[in-house]
Amino acid sequence: MTFRVQVRVIPRPGLLDPQGQAVEHALGSLGFAGVGSVRVGKAIELSIDAASADEARAAARAMCDRLLANPVTEDYAIEVEA
Amino acid sequence: MTFRVQVRVIPRPGLLDPQGQAVEHALGSLGFAGVGSVRVGKAIELSIDAASADEARAAARAMCDRLLANPVTEDYAIEVEA
């Protein structure tokens, strides 16, 4: 089966995120109120052939650990769609 | 109330995504089989003060239309967490 997988890779908490700050500032100056804690990272969409959703998730995790995220600076989250 | 909002901004279908191609190729040469249709975009996390989840979503949509996504080249998806 083919699963559509969504990966989010986000700068680790505590790490300065100047891009997030810039976006937050820009949203403020466009008049959006009540916006905070903006973080900007990468969204990666991919299809994975796997026997089950769990297997697809495990594969995605392995991909994040090896390539998609840098453990020094980034955390990741994975969502598997049917 | 403060809602945590996740925005995914992804290159529109049909548009060349060289970054997605490079990642797909790299995953293949790392030995991950059965991976396809990789697209790489931006993940943006933010907190929004709003009266309801729907209101937070509407605000996020306005932010995407005005700043976070480029309507010519990108689609976006919004998830609101409690």
Added chain:
Amino acid sequence: MSARVAVVRFPGSNCEDETLAAVERAGAAGVLLDYRATSLDGADAVLLPGGFSYGDYLRSGAIARFAPVMDAVRAHADAGGVVIGICNGFQIACEAGLLPGALLRNAQQRFTSRPVDVRIERADTVCTTRFTVGDVIRIPVAHGEGRYVADADTLDRLEGDGLVVMRYVQEDGADAPHNPNGSARDIAGICNAAGNVVGFMPHPERLADAVLGSDAGHRIFTSLVDRLGAAVSA
């Protein structure tokens, strides 16, 4: 016999020609090494040059670190051999775990191409012996992802163990920010604990020939050649 320095060309590298020229001007034999190579072809030192390996897609250096040649580079470094990463090469070295930390997008979110003033903080690494600690040289940077980050412990260890090799400094009269990218503690370059792996963002190879008005970067390469010469003749 002159020392052999391999300059690796990854797909998307674009500073290999001038890096080879700088190495040869300093008196070593330069060898262009394809990223598919499985050995270093007898080289005494490896230089990972600047450029946009694999387009810098995903993160700069993230894909290049898996190139076939990197096994040989890692083995060389583990055995105490000299590995120097310049700009993209520094990014690759960090991604490959040869050096601690990471290089993120410049704080101002824009690519920055300009001369910077860097102070040499260590005069005993493989490429700085011809300097005196405190020397300031003006050489170019050109990068979009040069903001050095590491966790506080790592930064403290780098400082404590004297592993910061170059730092951005402000010269009198300069009116551009001295730190071109927001690097932690103004770090421009570091080395590993053993001192055999060095990485930095500025490009000494671009200003290593007096014909262009300055050869401020030349001593990086003569230092390297001195060091290799000593090793080769020992």
Added chain:
Amino acid sequence: MTAVVHAEAFPGERPVTDAVVREHKLNELEYTAIERLLGRTPTLTELGIFSALWSEHCSYKHTKPVLRRFPTEGPQVVQGPGENAGVLRLPDGWAVAFKIESHNHPSAVEPYQGAATGVGGILRDVFTMGARPVAVLNSLRLGPLDDPRNRYLFAGIVKGVGDYGNCMGVPTLGGEVSFSSCYSGNPLVNAMAVGILRETDLATARAHGVGNVLLTVGASTGRDGIHGASFASEDLTAESEKRRPQVQVGDPFTEKLLLEASLELITSGQIVAIQDMGAAGLTSSSAEMAARGGVGVELDTSLVPTREPGMTPYEIMLSESQERMLVVAEPHQVERIQAICRKWELDATPVGRVTDDGIFRVIHDGRTVAAIPGAELVDGCPMYAPPAEESPKARQRRSLVPVKAAPDLHLVLEQLLDAPTIASKRWVFEQYDSTVRAGSAILPGGDAGVLRVPGTRFGVAMTVDCNARHVLLDPYEGGKGAVAEAARNIACTGARPLGITDCLNFGNPQVPAIFHQFVEACRGIAEACIAFDTPVTGGNVSLYNQNPDGAIDPTPTIGMVGLIDNITLAVPSHFRHEGDAILLLGTPKGHLGGSAYWAEVLDCVGGPPPPVDLAAERGLQETLIAAAASGLLMSAHDLSEGGLAVALGECCIGGPWATTTFGCDVELGQHADQLTDEQWLFGEEGARAVVSCSPQHVAELQRLAASHAIPCHYLGLVAAPDGEMRVRRRERVYAWPVRRLRKLHLDAIPRRMAADTTVIAGS
């Protein structure tokens, strides 16, 4: 008349109706010509092919007769107009290939990708010639920065230009940026590339050899940019917005591999011809290569590697997917070619062959979907000679004078240095790698970029220039002036101008007032090129740069290259030593018509622009070149917008990264008595440069200038670092603290861009 050659519709294709013809922007005359040529109704695929090749962009149907008047010959010309780039001879068997091209319409729609793919396209034009790209330049025109849309476009365009060239490892060595409300909604993005080659490695785009194979090399073909060429050949309206082609996305990484593979293919001698797939993609590259060689071609679109399933021959022929090349080779070389491409991780796919019947034929799954007489396809578009007549409004403009009162002249200089068009462009070029390849001798921020030819002592100087306000006010003088300014910039570095490429950006040619601008500007360019012995080696025409609010100011951008024999003698623009003498070469005339002073400070775009004295310009060039070659000059800077005051200010302010500035002490008293202070300081007549030299060289410099009939006025001395710029005229003294001027000049653009809310643009 050739016999009717059959072609059939591709299954599912729409029939060709009047509405479909109109949608393809072919008028009745053109469509009739097509039917006559074919002897039948075209298939949709054929109609698409005609609409691309007969678009303004590919056919030059309004401009060809005018362009023919350009001088194109000279002993230095290796390759004139007609190939992908022009080529000029350098010493010792070397040559320089260069070309400029516009990417205006795509950049208006998607600034980042539009600008990036503009750079990608012009780089391909240069390496297709067998030249290694060694520099890029860019000429940008935008609406004022107080409008957030213009800031968005500016930020995206600059990032796009930078990201592409940076990734390719090609330094950006020059360019220009100017701002005027006529470019709001119509930004101009002109990119120029410069390459170096051995003359013996010159490649051509001429297909020949019946039975030879056509191969596509590089990226696969997607649905991007279908009809880009015809899109670029109409006004930008709400309706055209809807027909806007799918945005082309640039992939500089693939282009870098394509560059290396192409150069290796060319120098290996394995190929017959090579051409990039630019505007109108596979259609124009294959049809033009065939027409140049006088042969036919047959393409099988079902063999073309595609990115998306189900693409029709129509889509494949018209796709403008980037980073693709078309190669012609003998059949036995195909494997060798594929091996070279594999080395660079690229595919090379046979997709067609050279035929002997002169027909441009497209087949798909065994079905002939297009069969068109090839020569007529490329050269048979009806040509137009539109009426040209200057509008009364344009004539009126020339007699305007400012109504606003002149402010204090101290303030005028400050306002000019703070005007984005005149201000330092450091914010722009610091985003461009200018030092990669370690050959840059003079970096952006001076008059022209100068690059060493690797392994030699000589260098190539390069610049792009155009004062569009002068062209607006008087297209003929403005056209001459653009070439003169480019040549002055080149000569200030000590280099000799060799030749030009031009990018002619205008409005709708069917409007007589606009076609008048075009014809007159070209006449001026041609005259100047003859006077300077700088032939036109190629270029690009971009018309229809207008929206419902009006047309752009006519903007014929001139890209020029020059040769400096000894790179170590290249002259920078800024003062370098306290105590050096400052001299003005040329005659001050106090011409304020068309000046930046009137436009930026007194809100008056009017008056006649300065008449261009070609003989004086030539004399000034010779003086500068000879003085540099004898090592007399410490600095040289040409006078252009803002006149003497701005030029002196810039000399004092120093380069973009200077750690010191210099003061100066200048006395205008004894010269040009009849001029007012205002005229002296801000007049804009050409043929002038401010130079500095060590005091013991003053007499020699004056002799040298006199031998070229150029006046050389001693003005004063370079003063202490970080002091004042002092200008004395009779009893009056003007003084400006130079650090303050520097700050104004450097901060003008970043200050306006700080309000930028477009942080995500293109990232």
